[in-house]
Amino acid sequence: MAVRNAIFRLVLVLFAAGACLAPGGGSASGGFDAALVLLAGKSAKKRMAGIEALAASAHPAAAPILSAMVDGRLYYRKDDKRLFVVAKRGREFDLFDPVAGEQAGTAPSKSLKKVKVNNRLRRAIRKALAGLNLTHADRAIRLEAAAGLLKSADPGLRPALVAALEREAGGDVRAAMELALAAVDIGPDSTPAVRIAAAERLGASESPEARALLGRVVGDAKTDAAVREAARAALQQIEDRLELYRQFGAVFQGISLGSVLLLAAVGLAITFGVMGVINMAHGEMVMVGAYATFVVQELFRTFAPEFFGLSLAVAVPAAFLAAAALGVGLERSVIRWLYGRPLETLLATWGVSLVLRQAVRTIFGPTNREVGSPEWMSGAMELAGGVAITYNRIWIILFSLAVLAAVMAVIRYTAFGLEMRAVTQNRPMANAMGIRSRKVDSMTFALGSGVAGMAGVALSQIDNVSPNLGQAYIVDSFMVIVFGGVGNLWGVLVGAMSLGVVNKFIEPFSGAVLGKIVILVALILFIQRRPQGLFAMRGRAAEL
Amino acid sequence: MRLLDLKGRIFLAALAVLAAGAALLNLALPESAALHVPNYAVGLIGKYLCFALLALSVDLVWGFAGILSLGHGAFFALGGYAMGMHLMRQIGERGVYGHPELPDFMVFLDWKELPWYWHGFDSAWFALPMCLVVPGALAFLFGWLTFRSRVTGVYLSIISQAMTFALMLAFFRNDMGFGGNNGLTDFKDLFGLDLKDAGMRAGLLLASAAALAGGYLLCRWMTVGKFGRVLVAVRDAEQRTRFLGYRPEHYKILAFTVSAMMAGVAGALYVPQVGIINPGEFSPANSIEIVIWVAVGGRGTLVGAALGAVLVNYAKSFLTGAAPEMWLFVLGGLFVAVTLFVPKGILGEIPGLRARWRERRDGHG
Numbered sequence: 001m002a003v004r005n006a007i008f009r010l011v012l013v014l015f016a017a018g019a020c021l022a023p024g025g026g027s028a029s030g031g032f033d034a035a036l037v038l039l040a041g042k043s044a045k046k047r048m049a050g051i052e053a054l055a056a057s058a059h060p061a062a063a064p065i066l067s068a069m070v071d072g073r074l075y076y077r078k079d080d081k082r083l084f085v086v087a088k089r090g091r092e093f094d095l096f097d098p099v100a101g102e103q104a105g106t107a108p109s110k111s112l113k114k115v116k117v118n119n120r121l122r123r124a125i126r127k128a129l130a131g132l133n134l135t136h137a138d139r140a141i142r143l144e145a146a147a148g149l150l151k152s153a154d155p156g157l158r159p160a161l162v163a164a165l166e167r168e169a170g171g172d173v174r175a176a177m178e179l180a181l182a183a184v185d186i187g188p189d190s191t192p193a194v195r196i197a198a199a200e201r202l203g204a205s206e207s208p209e210a211r212a213l214l215g216r217v218v219g220d221a222k223t224d225a226a227v228r229e230a231a232r233a234a235l236q237q238i239e240d241r242l243e244l245y246r247q248f249g250a251v252f253q254g255i256s257l258g259s260v261l262l263l264a265a266v267g268l269a270i271t272f273g274v275m276g277v278i279n280m281a282h283g284e285m286v287m288v289g290a291y292a293t294f295v296v297q298e299l300f301r302t303f304a305p306e307f308f309g310l311s312l313a314v315a316v317p318a319a320f321l322a323a324a325a326l327g328v329g330l331e332r333s334v335i336r337w338l339y340g341r342p343l344e345t346l347l348a349t350w351g352v353s354l355v356l357r358q359a360v361r362t363i364f365g366p367t368n369r370e371v372g373s374p375e376w377m378s379g380a381m382e383l384a385g386g387v388a389i390t391y392n393r394i395w396i397i398l399f400s401l402a403v404l405a406a407v408m409a410v411i412r413y414t415a416f417g418l419e420m421r422a423v424t425q426n427r428p429m430a431n432a433m434g435i436r437s438r439k440v441d442s443m444t445f446a447l448g449s450g451v452a453g454m455a456g457v458a459l460s461q462i463d464n465v466s467p468n469l470g471q472a473y474i475v476d477s478f479m480v481i482v483f484g485g486v487g488n489l490w491g492v493l494v495g496a497m498s499l500g501v502v503n504k505f506i507e508p509f510s511g512a513v514l515g516k517i518v519i520l521v522a523l524i525l526f527i528q529r530r531p532q533g534l535f536a537m538r539g540r541a542a543e544l
Numbered sequence: 545m546r547l548l549d550l551k552g553r554i555f556l557a558a559l560a561v562l563a564a565g566a567a568l569l570n571l572a573l574p575e576s577a578a579l580h581v582p583n584y585a586v587g588l589i590g591k592y593l594c595f596a597l598l599a600l601s602v603d604l605v606w607g608f609a610g611i612l613s614l615g616h617g618a619f620f621a622l623g624g625y626a627m628g629m630h631l632m633r634q635i636g637e638r639g640v641y642g643h644p645e646l647p648d649f650m651v652f653l654d655w656k657e658l659p660w661y662w663h664g665f666d667s668a669w670f671a672l673p674m675c676l677v678v679p680g681a682l683a684f685l686f687g688w689l690t691f692r693s694r695v696t697g698v699y700l701s702i703i704s705q706a707m708t709f710a711l712m713l714a715f716f717r718n719d720m721g722f723g724g725n726n727g728l729t730d731f732k733d734l735f736g737l738d739l740k741d742a743g744m745r746a747g748l749l750l751a752s753a754a755a756l757a758g759g760y761l762l763c764r765w766m767t768v769g770k771f772g773r774v775l776v777a778v779r780d781a782e783q784r785t786r787f788l789g790y791r792p793e794h795y796k797i798l799a800f801t802v803s804a805m806m807a808g809v810a811g812a813l814y815v816p817q818v819g820i821i822n823p824g825e826f827s828p829a830n831s832i833e834i835v836i837w838v839a840v841g842g843r844g845t846l847v848g849a850a851l852g853a854v855l856v857n858y859a860k861s862f863l864t865g866a867a868p869e870m871w872l873f874v875l876g877g878l879f880v881a882v883t884l885f886v887p888k889g890i891l892g893e894i895p896g897l898r899a900r901w902r903e904r905r906d907g908h909g
Contacts, residue, residue, distance in 0.1 A: 278698050337884055342698045343612045344883040347839060350832050351879020358872035475709050475828070478702050513713050520710040524703055527695060 004223050029137075032057040036083055036098070039069070039115055040076040047115065048124055055128035061099045064133045067082025068098070070125045073286040086112065097226045123156075131160030139173060141346045146176035152208045167407050179205050183213055186231070190224070196230040206245070209240055249387035250504045254392040258500025260401035260462070262493060263455035264473040266404055266479040269492045270448035272481055274424050275441065277335055281353035282477065283470025284360075288326055289319035289456020291360060294369045309374040312457065319453040327449025339441075353470075361467045367390040368464040377461065396458045403454055409490055410447065420444050482492040547764050550666060550860075551891075555847045562589065563753030567746035586745050587817050588861065592854045593752035594814040597759045599837045599853035600846060601806035604763050606835065607844030608772060609799045610779030615686075616807050617831035619679035620709050623808025624821040625715075626678055630671030631739075631816060635732050637787035646738045648730065649723045659721040668735065673871055675812035676805045682708030683804030687797035694793075696782065705828045712826035727822025734816050747816070756850065759806050764847050767801065775799055836875070839882045842889025852889065 031053055040049030051069075054062045068074040068085040069169040075093070076083050084104065086093040093112060095104045117125065133145030142164070149157055161181050168174040178201065185198035199217065202210040217223055217231040264286055271279045279285075293315040300311040330352060338345045373392055380390040411417040423437045423444075431437050456469070463469060476499070484495025499519065506515040548556070566589050570581040598620050605611040609662055632647045641651040645658060664670040686707060690700055718724035737744045777785045778792040785792050813822045824830070834853075841852020856878070863871040886893060 164809045278701075334880055334884065343701065344887065346612070346698060346701060347832070347835060348883040351836075351876040351883075354872050354876030354879065356876075358869070358876065362869060475706060479706065482699065482702060513717055517710045517714050520706050524689070524706060527690075527693075527699065527703060529693070 032059040032062070036065075037081070039065075039074070039382055040081040040083055044118060044121060045114075047117075051121065051124050051128050055131055058132065058135060059099075060137070061101070063129055064101070064137070065098045066125050066129050066132070067228070069115055069117060069130075070122055072114060072117070072494050074098070074115040076115060077107070078111055078113055083115070084112070125259060127154075127157055127160065130154075130157050131164070134160055134164035134177070135167060139234060142168070142173045143176055146173060146180045147244060150176070150179035150183050150207065150293060153180075153187055153209075153213060155187050155307070157185050157187050158184045178500075179207070179210065183209065186213055188216060188220075192227050195224070195227045197235045197248040197345040199227065199230040203237040206238060211235065213507075214238070217514075229280060245387050249389075250508070252387075252389055252393075254501030254504035255397060255497060256499035256500070257503060258420035259397040260455075260459065261473070261476055261480050261500055262496035263396075263400045263403060263458050264452065265477040265492050266400075266407055266489070267448040267450070267452035267455065267498055268477050268481055269484075269489055270407070270451065271445055272478075274420065275444055275448075277339075278340065278342055278347055278349065278444070279330075279335070279448075280350040280474070281330065281356060282349075282449075283472075283474035284353045285323045285327060285470070286456040286473060287360065287465075287467065287470040288323050288356070289453030290460040291364060291369070291456070292319040292453065293457045293460045294364075294371050294465055297372060308372070309376065311372075312374055312377070312461075315460075316454055319457045320450040321454070323453025324446040324450030328442050328446045329453075330449070331445040335445065336438075340394045357467045357471075362469075366467060368466045371460040371465050373461055392461050396461065399454075399458055403451060404493060406490065407447070411489075416440075416443060421529055430477075479520070482527060483523055547761070551845075551847050552760070552764060555760065559593075559615065559753055559757055563593070567749055571742060571746055576751055582743060583742060586742075586749050590745070590749040590752045591814060592857050593749070593756050593856050594817070595834075595837065595853040596808045596850035597752070597756045597810040597813075597836065597851075598807050598834055599841070599849040600756070600763055601757050601803040601810065602834050603838045603843065603846055603849035604766070604803045605800055606808070606838060607778060607846070608767050608775045610696075610725055610782075611796060611800060612699045612701045612835065613704045613800070614828060614831045614835065615706075615708035616804070616834055617828075618708035618826055619804040619807035620684060620811040620814070620834075621711070621715075621821065621823075621825035622679045622682065623675040623811030624807070624815040625673070625722060625728065625811075626665070626671060626674040627812035628731075628821040629665040629722075630668060631730070631731040631734060632728050632779065633662070633666035633671075634734065638732055639730070647723070647728070650721070654720060655721075655738065672812070674897050675808050679808030679811075680801050680805040683801045684797060687793075687800040691793040691796045691800070705831065708826050708831050709828050712823050712828075715823035717731060718888070723822070727820060727824075728815075729820040729822075731816065731819055738897060739816055741820065748813065748817050752817070755809050755813055760846060760850070761807060762802070762806070766799070767846070771795070787894045804809045833875070836879055836882065840886075842891035842893070845889065845891040848889050848891030849890065853889075882897070 033215055034048045035053035035057060038053060039048050041047055041050065051066065054066060065083070065085070067075065068146070073085050073087070074083060075086050083098050084093075084095040084107075085098050086095055088108075088109075091109050092106050093109050096102065097104045102347040117294070130145055130149060133141050136142050136145070136150075151162060158181070161177060161184065165174065165177050165181065168177055182201035184199040185194050185203060187195075191199065194436050199214060199371055204215055208345075214231045218228055218235060220228075223231075264283075267285065268279070268282050271277050271282065293312070295316050296315040297308070297311045300308050330349070334348050335345060335351060338348060377392045377395055380388045382388050411420060419430070419435045419440050420443070422433070422435055423440045430440075459469060459473070463472070480492060480495040480499055481497060484491030503515055506518055509515075566581050566586055569579055570583065570586050573580040577583075598616065601619075602613060602616050605613055605616075635647065637644050638653070639648040641648055643651045646655060650658070665674070677847070686704070690703060695703065701863075714720055714721050715727075716725060722728065731739055733739055734744070737747075739745075767775065774790055775787065775795050777788075778795055782792050811821075831858075837853040838849040839852070839858045840856055842848025856875075859874065860871060863874055869871065882889070888896070
């Protein structure tokens with residue numbers, strides 16, 4: 001504490017303590033005016049004193065004046081030695097009052113003289129500017145100054161930094177300053193004990209600068225062994241943490257992919273898992289949902305552009321209804337006649353899928369259609385270590401979980417869900433109890449298709465809306481169902497998430513395509529061992 | 545049951561007349577003659593015959609063993625790739641880059657030497673058996689894994705689809721060493737004979753016809769005897785067959801492997817006639833299309849499968865030329881209509897129609 005106090009006192013002397021603590025006070029403005037006079041002085045020594053006095057004054061105008069000076073835009077009038085910041089316009093200069101910043105007329109260039117800077121002055125100005133910015137009233141400027149210091153790690157700025165730290169209450173600015181101080185302290189000018197402590201503090205950060213500084217210390221053979229060891233430990237700490245972030249990023253990506261698979265597979269779980277119908281046109285239901293989103297957005301663009309942010313909220317029910325209507329039509333016209341003949345169902349629905357794809361291609365054209373994202377879905381959250389989490393991915397994860405929960409609730413708590421389970425478990429008995437199983441079939445198929453349509457809304461946000469949209473997901477969705485176990489929504493959740501996460505963890509090693517192949521082969525092998533999937537159905541239904 | 549019934553004899557006779565006739569009319573007559581068969585028609589017929597052989601292979605497993613394979617396109621493509629590799633090696637120094645050892649795409653990718661799995665393909669004695677061995681080995685492995693763990697029905701269909709999907713993704717990769725996206729093409733000659741030569745094309749057509757006839761006889765031989773009876777029993781009641789003391793998986797694996805080899809031969813004959821093989825052949829859509837050929841012609845009738853392949857592909861050639869937009873509507877409609885209204889296929893319906901006609905005649909008489 002004593003050391004710090006002593007340093008602080010030194011700083012007070014150097015920077016005129018009164019001015020620091022009470023900017024705008026009488027003595028401060030006096031110091032500021034005197035400094036301006038000194039800046040216009042002939043000798044470099046006087047100008048140096050002016051720079052120091054200006055820095056000490058902590059006047060709001062000090063920083064702009066100093067930066068104008070270093071840029072060569074600070075002039076003084078030959079007649080009265082008054083300072084101006086100028087903007088050159090040929091031979092005529094626009095004059096600006098350095099304190100108020102207002103235009104103060106024009107003058108011929110001959111009547112003015114530039115305030116000259118040499119390298120020594122330039123260094124002093126930079127230092128003064130850093131000091132001023134570190135104590136600036138604006139938080140953003142203080143943060144930027146601290147970040148700049150972290151990069152330069154200039155030991156000459158240490159006193160300014162310490163002084164600024166004393167005034168900084170806390171928060172991210174203080175953290176940035178402490179990091180900058182550590183960056184200064186780890187330099188070769190400090191004692192080993194200070195350097196070791198600095199290395200430890202740097203080890204708590206993820207910034208590339210901290211890593212570079214530590215790396216330099218580790219690589220420098222002349223450094224004290226204990227310091228190098230500390231730096232190496234700190235560096236390792238950073239690497240470990242970054243690796244952790246990367247893993248977290250991969251898990252997030254995996255969950256994000258998993259949620260997309262989940263959305264595509266939940267509908268399939270209903271039609272395939274509950275009804276035992278292989279619907280190869282399921283992917284096309286997803287596609288229809290995506291195109292419904294496109295149509296809804298076009299309507300919004302045409303009739304109510306100011307409510308465009310609501311378009312997705314409208315698109316969700318619209319896509320559900322469009323796909324569900326199509327599903328009912330498909331069930332009534334084709335699938336109904338093929339119950340109990342799964343292979344024929346597969347072929348017929350594949351035909352339907354071809355027809356739907358070609359129909360959409362004819363109506364909307366073969367190219368990708370533009371589907372916009374509302375503002376509340378765009379943007380990303382930056383995490384440390386270059387890991388970014390986009391908001392639309394978060395929304396899709398939440399949306400997929402909400403859809404799953406809604407479907408589960410429908411199946412468990414509604415009368416329709418009860419009838420559906422009854423028909424699944426024992427159709428003749430359900431018929432005998434007065435349930436119209438034909439109608440339940442239609443409704444079940446509509447539900448499954450509608451959910452696929454809602455998946456299309458989500459996919460339209462992250463994928464191209466083209467006639468082949470559904471095809472990209474159909475094989476994966478079947479894999480999810482087969483992996484998770486037929487007829488079990490929890491299995492679908494676990495299957496989708498684990499496939500997504502595993503996929504994203506394999507990708508860095510093998511590339512996206514090979515990762516997919518590895519997964520497919522692994523699944524084929526998995527099914528050998530457990531043909532019923534992870535969550536096998538028990539009881540009578542399992543024998544079907 | 546006899547090896548050659550009436551249907552089979554008509555089929556083989558028609559096949560011989562078609563192939564020999566087309567080859568003869570193409571080679572013997574001058575181009576100006578009215579009956580001259582143009583070169584492109586020879587290639588087209590040859591292509592159809594390869595498809596017919598492929599359909600036959602699918603009918604063997606689907607029609608008689610009840611295995612709906614949605615991955616037979618993979619065996620076809622593997623046979624095609626084996627042949628394509630031989631043809632690539634035959635190009636020698638005549639490639640665009642003139643490299644004596646490496647095919648063009650490898651030079652383009654800046655590869656220095658031939659990958660190990662390309663060795664040997666310069667010799668026809670190695671490459672031609674490979675057209676059978678590679679698809680057969682994959683089918684045996686696949687069958688060994690799936691049939692023994694009693695994966696059946698739609699599960700098997702989906703897994704076979706995943707298999708061809710995975711292979712497609714793999715073959716699309718440049719570093720697999722099979723030409724990536726573009727596949728293998730720019731073939732020059734086979735057995736030292738120019739592929740563009742009319743005699744060579746007619747020869748390939750005759751070879752395809754012979755392969756189709758051979759494939760038909762093989763399928764008949766496998767299905768008329770005791771083996772075929774057990775196969776049908778497995779199709780209709782696998783559990784019961786097992787309880788009777790048979791090992792259904794052995795029968796299925798054998799049928800599946802033989803079928804994959806037939807598909808490989810079809811692919812090997814297909815590639816020199818169309819001049820290219822690329823990963824698109826592995827696409828799951830292609831494999832499903834084969835199934836519809838069989839369904840149209842008549843599942844489990846063999847002749848019907850070949851007939852269906854030719855009919856559907858003729859319609860495809862015709863429609864993709866005349867009204868490209870319509871083709872997928874027609875194909876999709878075919879899938880739906882056949883499964884709903886003609887589940888037995890064209891040839892499968894004939895006995896029923898004949899019986900109905902006889903009934904009506906007797907009723908009136």
